[in-house]
Amino acid sequence: MKKSVIIAGISAAMLLSMGTGALAATKMQEIKAFLNPEIKVKVDGSPIQLKDAKGNAIVPINYKDSNYVPIRAISDALGVAVDYDNETKTITLGEKVDGTAIAQGFDNMYHTKDPDQTTYKGIDYKEAYFDNGKGSRGGSFMLYPKKEHQKLYLQIAAIGEDIEKMEIRDSDNDIILKQVDVVKVEDGLVTIEADIGGVESLYVHYDIKDNSFAFVPLTTSYYR
Structure with missing residues (x-):
């Protein structure tokens, strides 16, 4: 039912x-x-x-x-x-007609409004999560839908090398809501959908190699 x-x-x-x-x-x-x-x-x-x-x-x-x-x-x-x-x-x-950008309330050390880092393939997204850390590493950030949204539409692009083992988790209950084995550089900006109904907070994690970057436009990634 x-x-x-x-x-x-x-x-x-x-x-x-x-x-x-x-x-x-x-x-x-x-x-x-x-x-x-x-x-x-x-x-x-x-x-x-x-x-x-x-x-x-x-x-x-x-x-x-x-x-x-x-x-x-x-x-x-x-x-x-x-x-x-x-x-x-x-x-x-349930899901809303109008989306709410994840930029609202986003807080992370890689949150940027620098045009040099918010621009991808000629489009300036104004705000972005741009992981330009050093070395092979695990990257992560938190999101807070606060049980007010049914779906997450997360856009992400891999720059340099592919992003691997990406997970979106219900942070409070430690439940995997979405898994993506690889986000390929050649695929450009991809949209990952996750059902987040009833979820208070989300933990997004991925693996990335040295001299590579993860780009998430915060203005066009959204909740519904």
Whole structure:
């Protein structure tokens, strides 16, 4: 059963646990509801403990004979990204239509805005991860999708020699989400896709030889 079907089957209508911003909505109405600890939730046949955004255990709410479960709790259990736009009062589940560049919040010693290092094959990408270290080495950087995105589209190019043994990992759970044996110089800028639904942080690692470089444009690599 697809995850989207599971979500719909658990509850026809769910409450969002997204923090104080949602509570400031002007059209909210007060209701009388009941916490119902007798309701149990299973995913693929296995019982789960629902938790809020802070990791605290929660129970479903019963209102007018319907059970309501926070979307955040269900999305975490199923590994589906969830995000809330307070300005438009919109909840987004799964992959977004518009991408978010990984340049936002990127922090690494090889992060550069130097045009000499952000330009690849005549195109200046403005911001890049440019690993120009010395010697044969393992390169790595962190990304933080914060469970708000479903997919990662990571662009990377090998310069000088091929990039080998590239991995994208769920850093918190030490799970490999994507493996690429080799990124060849001759292939130019390639795009690697990884499913990152429900993932807080990512660890990207690869091996590279001496006198070689790894180039990642941060403005055209993005989350969705």
